Amino acid sequence: MNGMPRRIDPSTDRATAALILGCSPSQVGYCSRCQGLTVRYGSHAQVICPACRAAEQDPGTPPPGR
Structure with missing residues (x-):
């Protein structure tokens, strides 16, 4: 697994x-x-999911599939 x-x-x-x-x-x-799915509501809400945030930080990674 790549983490x-x-x-x-x-x-x-x-x-x-x-x-x-x-x-x-x-x-x-x-x-x-x-x-x-992601934590969209509450005190730790994020508009984008952890997979999309990780792909954003590593430009060589393709975005998560739909």
């Missing part, structure tokens, strides 16, 4: 996504770039 965060598919159950993201299910929402 890069992976996109959480939007069909993933929100409770499962919340466990992966370390938040409550009510804080889970869609990434504005790839439409994957």
Whole structure:
């Protein structure tokens, strides 16, 4: 495994996504770039998901797939 965060598919159950993201299910929402799931609401909200942020920091990495 390369250590890069992976996109959480939007069909993933929100409770499962919340466990992966370390938040409550009510804080889970869609990434504005790839439409994957991310912490969209609450005190640690992010507009883009960890996978898109990592791809942004490493220009040689393709963006997460849809």
